[in-house]
Amino acid sequence: MNKKNRPIFMNLLQIRMPVVAVLSFAHRVSGVMMCMLIPFLIYLLDLSLRNEQGYAQALDILRHPFVKFMAVLIAWGLAHHMLAGIRFLLIDADIGVERGSARRSAWVINVGGLAVPIIALLVLL
């Protein structure tokens, strides 16, 4: 079978995703999401350091309801990305490689990553 005729099955709704795959995929999604935020982060830093008005303007942006809503999403992304990242580093160091513990830590992080923005939301409200 040559390279071009290889069958490709990419129906994400029908592929059964083990918990570890969900973790890995969410790590990518949150990473790409945060990459798209970098220019906004630099813009806010720029604005806040420019002068008094810029600083006040930056605070106004951060207090905007839409930005607060986005902050909850970002809190999930950052929490999940960092937790999953630490998990990958530990696995590199041969900690938690076993199938059982790898699955358990993936569950904890997938749920824990969701818990962080929910707790943040409860604190904000």
Next chain:
Amino acid sequence: MSWRAHGSRAWLMQRVSAVYLAVYIVMFGLYLLLDAPTSYSAWRTWMGLPFIAVATSIFFAALLMHAWVGLRDVIMDYARPPVIRFILLASVALGLFAMGLWVLRVLMLIPSSLSIVTVASGILPLATLVHPCTA
């Protein structure tokens, strides 16, 4: 593609930058939690402290490198036709490089005793972005 040949260097860089980013983000979070700036001058003074300014420029260098390796991996996995892949990789590299120059300018304009050398020492690793092989 020749980038593959340097996979292990990218692998290592991704991990080293990850550790730095995690430490910086936790420290910055603690600062906001425990001693949040109350005014423009307090914020500017804090950002202008040599230690913070250098740590922050290294943070952005690490962030942009980390983003480059991560996006590169994603693009190489999903962007099929080589032309599309090349266009995506080139625009991501250009965009990240531009952001590096932007943040360099922002950090250097903080009025303080900060010299060009201190900020540059943090941001300089960004030069590796120009040449994808070293990333």
